[in-house]
Amino acid sequence: MLLTPVVSVEQSKPRARVRAPELTGDAWWNTGGEPLTLAGLRGKIVLLDFWTSGCVNCLHVLDELRPLEEEFADVLVTVGVHSPKFAHEGGRDSVAAAVGRLGVDHPVVSDPDMSLWQQYAVKAWPTLVVVDPEGYVAHVAAGEGHGDALRRVIGDLVALHEEKGTLRRGAFDPSEAARAAADNRGGWLDGLRFPSKAVVTAEGRVLVADTANHSIAEFASDVETLLRRFGDGRRGSVDGAFDVARFAEPSGLTLLPTHVADRVGYHLLIADTANHLLRGVDLRTGAVRTVAGTGRQWRDGDDSGPALDVDLTSPWDVRWWDVAGGVVVAMAGNHTLGLFDPIEGTISRFAGTTVEGLRDAPAAEAFFAQTSGLAVAGDRLWLVDAETSALRYVERDDTGDGFVVGTAVGHDLFTFGHRDGAADSALFQHPLGITVLPDGAIGVADTYNGAVRRFDPDTGEVTTLLRDLAEPSDLVVTDSGVFVVESAAHRLRPLDSGEDDSEGEVVDGAELAVRRPPTVLAPGQVRLTVTFVPPPGEKLDDRYGPSTRLEVSASPPELLVDGGGVGTDLERTVTLASDVEGGVLQVVAQAASCATDAEHPVCRITRQDWGVPVRIESQGAEGLPLVMAGTPAE
Template sequence: MSAEQQKRRARVRAPELVGRRWLNTGGREMSLHDFRGKVLVLDFWTFCCINCLHVLDELRPLEEEFADEVVVVGVHSPKFEHEADPDAVAAAVQRYAVHHPVLDDPELTTWQHYAVKAWPTLVVVDPEGYVVHVAAGEGHVETLRGVVAELVAEHDAKGTLHRGDGPYVPAETENTTLRFPAKVLPLDGGTLLVSDSAHHSLVEFTADGETPVRRIGSGERGRADGAADEASFAEPAGLALLPEDVAAEVGYDVVVADTVNHLLRGVQLADGEVVTVAGTGEQWRDGSDAGPALETPLTSPWDVAWWEPAGGVVIAMAGNHTLGLFDPRAGQVRRFAGTTVEGLRDGDADEAFFAQTSGLADGGDRLWLADSETSALRWVEAGGDGFAVRTAVGAGLFDFGHADGAADQALFQHPLGVAVLPDGSVAVCDTYNGAIRRYDPASDEVSTLADHVAEPSGAAVVDGELVVVASASHRLERPVPPGVAAKLVRGTSQQVKRPDTEVGPGELELAVVFTPPPGTKLDDRYGPSTRLEVSSSPEGLLVEGAGVGTDLNRRLVLADDIAHGVLHVVAQAASCDDDPSVEHPACRLTRQDWGVPVRVAAGGPNRLPLVMGGLDDEA
C-alpha cells in the first residue's frame, strides 16, 4: 500500500455505529470496538432496493472466503416509511437470507455519520478502526477482494489482525408451506400456481389456495433444469401463462422470472419439467441487451406477462429499470422500453424512465405496471409506429403516501403488483402501505379496497374474486369480499427519510470519485474508459451540464429559481488487470446510478463528490 494511501487512511477514523437495535447477534448490542482486529465491511442497504439485494448476493462468496478475517455488517437505512418498521426489517433479513449482523438505523444516523449518498454503499474499515475504502453501487466484489487481501496481509504482519468467528447468530424461522411468496397465477384447470420465493420453488394449490397439489423445485437455491423434484430456482417471482398455440410450439406452458438467477425458466405443466429459456445466469451490466435469448444476460427479472400487442412476454427488468421483451417462438430477447436511468418520465418507450418495475398485468390495449421505487401505477400502450409510456398515479422517486381521490393527488408506497379487475379498473398491491388499492381509469380516481394485508406483492382475479399474495404472512388471502364498497383514505403525503444534500447556487463541480482496484488500471485501449451521464428533475434545474460525456468531473450550473430537485447521475468506468505479461487481461465494468435530492442554499458547498470507488482526496 502506497504512502499516500496510508496517509489518507490515517485521517479517516470510522465513526461509531449508532442505531435502534442489532439483528442476527442473538440479542447482543455491538459497537465499533467489538469489531477491532477484523476487516469490517459496512453494507448500507435498504430492503426495497434491487441494487442492495444484488450486493447481498455478491458479498456471500467474499464472506465465505474470508470467514476468519472479515465481518460484514449490514446497516439498514430505510428509504420508505414502511422500511423503518422494526418487524418489517426483521422479516426482510430473513426473506433475503442475510447471514451477518445488521444494525437497524431507522433515523439514518449512521448513514449520515458516514456521509453516505446512495443505496447501496460499501465502506471498508481496517482492523485498527480506519476507513480505507468506499464504493457506491454494485459490482465491486473483485475490488473488495483485492482491498481485503491487502489488509489481511498487512495487519497479519503487524499483529493487529484477530482471526476467528464473527458475532453472527441466526434468527429463528417459522415452518410454513409458503415462505415470502411473490406472485400467483391461475391455471386453466382451476388451480393456482404460486412462486414460493424464499423456498426457491413453485407451489401449485387447489382452488382454495390452501391445499398444496405439488411443489416444483427441490427447495434448494440453485439453477438446475430437469424434473420437478430436481430443478432449482433462486427467489423466483413473476409467472406468465403462454397462449395455448405458443405453448404447444415451444414445449412449455409457464414462464417464470427466476429473479436472483437473472434467468427466465419455462415450466411444462404436464409433468413439472423445468428448462432455462432466457438469460445466461450472469447479470447484465452494460452493452447489448438484445439477441438470442440464451446468450443475452438479464438483470433481476421481477415479473413477466404475455401481452399480445407486443407479441411476446414482457419482462419487468427491475435490476436495470427497463422492460424487456422475450419472444419464445423466435428465442430472442430485446429491450422493450426504458433507458436504464432510474426515474419517472413518460413518452416514447425507448425514452421513458422507470424505477424498479415489479408488477405487470395485461389489460388488453394497455399493459399496466407497478413502478415500485417511484410508487407509481403506469401503463404502456401502442402509439404511432411504436409504444408509449404513461403514468396514472405517481410523483417521483422521493414522494409516497396513502392518499385516495383524484389520481394526480393520490399516493402509493412501493407497490409491487397489479391485476386488472372485471370492470376494467386496476387493483394495485400497495405493498408498503399493506393495502389493496383501486384505480378507475373512467373516473381517474383511486380508492382503497382493503388494508391490513401483510406486504401484498401480487394478485390475480379468480372467478371474479381477487386472490392476493400476502407475502409477509406467507399465504394467499382474499381480502376484498364480493361487493365490498371502496373507501377513501384521506392520507397525507410523505417523503423519504434521506436528507437533501445542500449545494450552493450557480456553478457546482460534480466529482465522481473512482480509483481502479488494486492491481488494475483504467482500460483505454478502445477509447475512453469512463462515461458520465447527468440529468435532473425537474429538467430546468440544470442550466448547463446535462448530457453524456467521458470525464468523471463536470461543471454544472443550477437554475436561480429552483430550490429543490434531484440530480440523476450515471457513471461507469472500465478497468483491467495491470499485468504486462498477460496477453488478455481480465476486465470489469463498474457502474453506479445516483438520484441525489439537492437543496440549493446560499453558502452551500460548490462541490458535490460522489464516490463510486476509493476515497475522496478532498473530503
Template sequence: MFTSPVTTARRRARVRAPELVGRGWLNTGDQDITLAQLRGKVVLLDFWTFCCINCLHVLDELRPLEAEFADVLVTIGVHSPKFVHEADPDALVAAVERYEVHHPVLDDPELTTWQNYAVKAWPTLVVVDPEGYVVHVAAGEGHVDALRQVITELIAEHEAKGTLHRGDGPYVAPPPPDTALRFPAKAVLTPAGTLLVSDSAHHSLVELAADGETVLRRVGTGERGRADGLEPTFSEPAGIALLPPEVAATTGYHAVVADTVNHLLRGLNLDTGEVTTVAGTGEQWRDGATDGPADEIPLTSPWDVVWWEPANAVAIALAGNHTLGLFDPVAGRLERLAGTTVEGLNDGPADQAFFAQTSGLASDGERLWLVDSETSALRWLDPDRTVHTAVGKGLFDFGHRDGPADQALLQHPLGVTALPDGSVAIADTYNGAVRRYDPATGEVSTIATDVAEPSDAVLVDGELVVVASAAHRLERPVAPGVRITGDAHRVRRPPTEIGVGELELAVVFTPPTGQKLDDRYGPSTRLEITSSPPGLLVGGAGVGTDLVRGLRVAEGFTEGVLHVVAQAASCTDDPAVEHPVCKLTRQDWGVPVRITPDGPSRLPLMMGGLDG
C-alpha cells in the same frame, strides 16, 4: 489520478470510523455490537435498504466474499430506510429473513449512522481496518474484486503487525421458520383451475388447489440453484406468465418463470413438472447488447412476466436496470421493449421513458400495465409503445391517499392485476393495502387494508385472491372498501447542500489494485446528469465521458434532485495476460440537494476508493 485505495488511505490523515448507532440489532442473539468489540477484524459496512434492487444485488455479491474471508471479515448491514414501511422493525426482521441476510444488521431508522458516514446512496460499502479506521468506500454494485483486493492487503498488513485476530464473528442465526409458503411473490391461475405460486424464500414453485391452501405439488428442491430438469432449482423466483396454448404447443412448456436472482427466465411444463432455461445467461446485464438470441443476452433481476398480446411475446419487468424487455418464446429471442436504464419517472416514447424498478405487470389485452416500486407509480404502455403515468410523482414522493389519480399516492407497489371491468387492482405493498384505479373515472380507491405486504393478486371465479407475502399465504380480503385521505410522505434522506452558480460534480473511482481503466475500445468512463426540476441546471447536464463535470445551478431554486448515472470499465493491468479480466462498475444516484447562497461548490460522489 487513480491509485490503490489502501495506498490512498495511507496518504490521507487517518479517519477513525464513527461508532455504529441505531435502534437495535438483528442476527446477534439480541446483543449490541460496537466497533471496539470488532478490533482485529476487517469490518465491511453495507448501507442498504430492503426496497432497493441494487442493495439486493450487493447482498448476493457479498455471499462468496463472506465465505472466503469468514475468519477475518465481519460484514455489518446498516439498514437505513427509504420508505416509512421500511422503518417498521417487524418489516425489517421479515426482510432480513426473506433475503437470507447471514450477518449482523444494525437498524438505523433515523439515518444516524448513515449521516455519520456521509453516505449519499444505496448501496454504499465502507471498509474499516482492524485498528478501526476507514480505508475504502464504494457506492453501487460490482465491487467484489476491489473489495477482495482491499481485504487481502489488509490481512497481510495487519497479520504482519500482529493486529489481526482470526476466529468467529458476532453473527447468530435466528431459529428457522416452518410454513408451507415463505414470502410468496406472485401467482397465476392455471388452465386446470389451480393456483401456481412462486415460493421465493423456498426457491421453488408451489401448485395449490383453488382454495389457495391445499398443496398439490412443489416444483423445485428448495435449494438455491439453477438446475434444469425434473428436480430443478431456482433462486428467489417471482413472476409467472402463462403462454397461449398454441405457443405452449410449439415450445414444449406452458409457463415462463422470472428466476430473479439467477437473472434467468425458466420454462415450466405443467404436465410433467420439467423446467428448462429459456432466456438469459445467468450473468447480470451491466452493459452491451439487449437484443438477440435469448440464450446469449444477459438479464438483470427479472421480477415479473406477462404475455402481452400486441407484441405476441412475454413482457419482462427487468427491475435490476429499470427497463422492460420482450421475450419471444417461439423465435427464442430477447429485445428491449422500453426504458433507458436511467432510474426515474419520464413518459413518452418507450425508448426514451424512465422507469424505476418495475416490479409488477398485467395485460388487459391492449395496454401493458405496470407498477414502478421506487417511484410508487402505476403506469401503462400502449400498443404503439408510448408510456403513460396514471399515479406517481417521482422517486421521493409516496403515501396512502385516494381520490383523483393526479393527487393519489401509493407506497412501493409490487403488483398489478387487470380486472374485467377495465380497472386494475394494485398490490400497494408498503401500505399493506389493495388499491383500485379506474381509468374511466380517473379515481383511485382502497379495496382492502391490513394485508401483510401484498405483492400480487389473481382473479379466481371473480374473486380477488391476494398474495400476502409477509403473511406467507394467499388471502381473500373481505374488508369493505375505504377511502383513504392519508398524509403524503417524502423520503427523509438528508439533502446535500450546494451553492448557486458553478458546481463541480466529481465521481470518485479507483480501479482495484492490479487493474487500470480500459480504454481499448474508446472512453472507459461515462457520466450522465439530469435534474428535477429540469430547470435546476442551466449548464452541464447531459452525457459525457469524464467523471468530473462542471455544472451551473440556476438561481431561484431552494431544493431539487440531481440524477447521476456513472460507469467505469477496468481491466487487468498486465500486458502479459492474454485474456484480461474486465469489469464494468456502475452506480445511479438521486441526490436531494438544498441550494443555499454560500453552499459548497464541489460535490463528490463515491463510486469506489477514497476522495483524495
C-alpha cells in the same frame, strides 16, 4: 443513487486514517439479540453494508457478498446497517421480514433514524464501508459490482495486519447465526414462505412463486390444497424434473397462450429473480428449463439478442402481451422493460433507458424505477414502479407503430404516502403488485402501506379496498374471488372487498418524503466531479479510447440549464436554473479498468447511477462531488 464526499486517491501521498464511528442501532438480528461493537470486533475486518430492503441494488450486493463472506470467514465480519428509505422500512417487523425473506445470515442492525448513515457520511443505497482490524475506515464503495475489488482490498488488509500482528483469526459465530442460516436456506416446504406473485391456470389451479422457499407451489382451485412443487426448496440454478430443479428467489409468473406453449414446449414462464434468468415449466411433465439469461447479472452493454446469450438483471415480473407480440419483462435491476419472444428465442429492450426516475415519453426514452408488477388490460399494459411509488402504463402511440409510456399515479423518486382521491394527488408507498379486477378497475398491491388500492381508469379515482395487511405483493383473480398474496404473512387471503363493484373507502393520508435530505446547491454554475479509483492491482483501460463516460440529465428537465448529455470526462461544469426550487440530478458514470499483473489481464466496467435530490438556494454549494470507489479523505 450515491452522493459521498469526493475522494481523490490516485496520488500516492500518505493520508491520515479516519477512525470508524462506533456501531449503534435500536435492534439486532443474527447476533442472539446482543449488540455488536467495533471495539468488540477489534482484530477482525468489518464490512458495513448500508442497505434498505426495497432497493434492488442492495439485493444484488447481498448476493455479491456471499462468496466473500465464505472465502474470508475466519477474518471478516459483515454487518448490515439497515437505513430505511421508506417509512415502512424503518419498523422492526419490516426489517425482520427482510432478513428472513432475503436469506441474510450475517448480523444486521436497524438504523431507523439514520444515525449511523449520517455518522459515516453515507448519501445513498447501497454503500459499503470496510473497517480495518484496528478500527479505521480502509475503503468505501458505492453501488454494486464491487465484489472483485473488495476481494483485493480485504486480501491486502489480511496480509498487512497479519504482518503487523493485529489480525485476529477465527470464525465469527454468534449464537443466533447458525439457526438463522438454516432458516434462511428454506425448509418451510409444507407451507409458503414470503410468496410474491401468483397466476391461475385454465383449469383453475393457482401457481404461487414461493420466493423464500425458492420454488413454485401449485394449489388446487380452493387455494389451500397443495398439489405439487416445482423446485426442491434449495437455492440454486438447476434445470430438470420438478423435484430436482432449483430456483433463487423466483417472483413473476405468466402463462403462455396455448398456441405458443405448444410450439415451445412449456406453459409457465418464471422470472427467476436472483438467478437473473427466465425459466420455462412444462406443466404436463413438470420439467423445468432455462429459456433466457446467462446467469450473469447485466452490468453494461447490449441487452438484446439470442435469449440464452443475453445477461438479465433481476427480472421481477413477466406478462404475455399480445399487442407487443411476446412476454414483457419487468427488469427491475436496470429500470427497464424487456421483451422476450419465446418462439424466436430472443430478448430485447422494450422500454426505458436504464436511468432511474419517472419520465413519460416514447418507450425508448422513458425513465422507470424498479419496475415490479405487470398486468394487461386490452391494448394497455399496466405496471407499478416501486421506487417512484407509481402506477404507470404502456400503450401504442398515435402512429400505431411504436409505444409510449404514461403515468396514472405517482410523482417522483422521493414522494409517497397513503392518500386516495383524484389520481394527480393520490399516493402509494412502494407497490409491488398489480392486477385487473373483475369490474375492470386496476387493483394495486400497495406493499409498504399494507393495503390493496383500486384505481378506476374511467374516473381517475383511487380508493382503498383493504388495509392492515402484511406486505401484500400481488393480487390474483380466481373463479372463487380475488386473493391477496400477503407476503410477510406467508399466505394468500381473500380480498373480502364485498361486491365486485365495491369502490372501497377514501383514505386522506399525509404526503411523505424519502428520509434522505436533499443536497443544497447554488443556482448557476456548479462543478460536478465523479471520482473513480481503480481497485488495488488495476488501472484505467484506455487501449481502445476513453476509459470513462459521464451522462447527466435532470428531472424536471428545466432544472438543468446547461451541461447535460454524454461526455468522457468525469468532471463537468453544469448550470442550474435559478427559478426552479429543486429536483433530481440524474448522473450515470462508468469506468473501464484492467488488472496490471497479468499477461492477459481481466478487464471490467464499473458503472454507477445516481439520482441526487437537490434543492436550489442562493447560499448553496458550488460543487457536487460523487465517488464510485476509493478510500476516505482526511
